[in-house]
Amino acid sequence: MKILVVGAGTIATRKIQKLVVAGNIPTVIAPVASEYVQKAAAAEKIIWHKRAYQIGDTADFQMIFICTNDRYVNKEILAATTPLQLVNDTTNKANSNFFNLASFTYQDFEIALSSQGKSPKQTKTLKEQLVRLLNQNEDGSLK
The missing domain is CATH 3.30.160 (Double Stranded RNA Binding Domain)
Known part of the structure; x- marks a missing residue:
């Protein structure tokens, strides 16, 4: 399953850590990142695109975590998703169609x-x- 995490702050880092422990190699899009994300990228445990979210970034992913502190960007990400994608908007549960355990x-x-x-x-x-x-x-x- 292809997994995208947009953001690399505290909440995103927790999500990314759990994904890595579960054996996934998520793609992370964020211009700045926590120390864990930087080290995980260097160790090739994740794919980190060191940049801001761009329209079209969600296209090839089955699971998407929205973890930015920018409401406008979060709305853009949500608008770009399809009903066939699993979406966890960590900033607004009403926008999510699944939740982590x-x-x-x-x-x-x-x-x-x-x-x-x-x-x-x-x-x-x-x-x-x-x-x-x-x-x-x-x-x-x-x-």
Whole structure:
């Protein structure tokens, strides 16, 4: 699957890190980027186009993450998408047709949480609480 992330700030970096860990090589478009994005590009774990978004950039991608802090650019990106593309607008959940899961591995289990885009911060907090709770078990068993 071809994945595009427009933006390379804090939120975009979190998305990119998860995509890379999952074995993807996303394309990132951003004129400036976080240290992680720069290092991932140097290590060829991502493709980074060090420039601003341009009309037509979304054409060949099946999954698109909109992660800029520019409302005008975000609207341009959204207008360029098609119903056949998965879109996650991190700046406006109403524009998204999918949401990421907060997930983690515990023993032989992959545990995933979602608020369906209603509260990503609360979902992240709940995930962190569950990780701490599960890690408090001395013998590592689920009770």
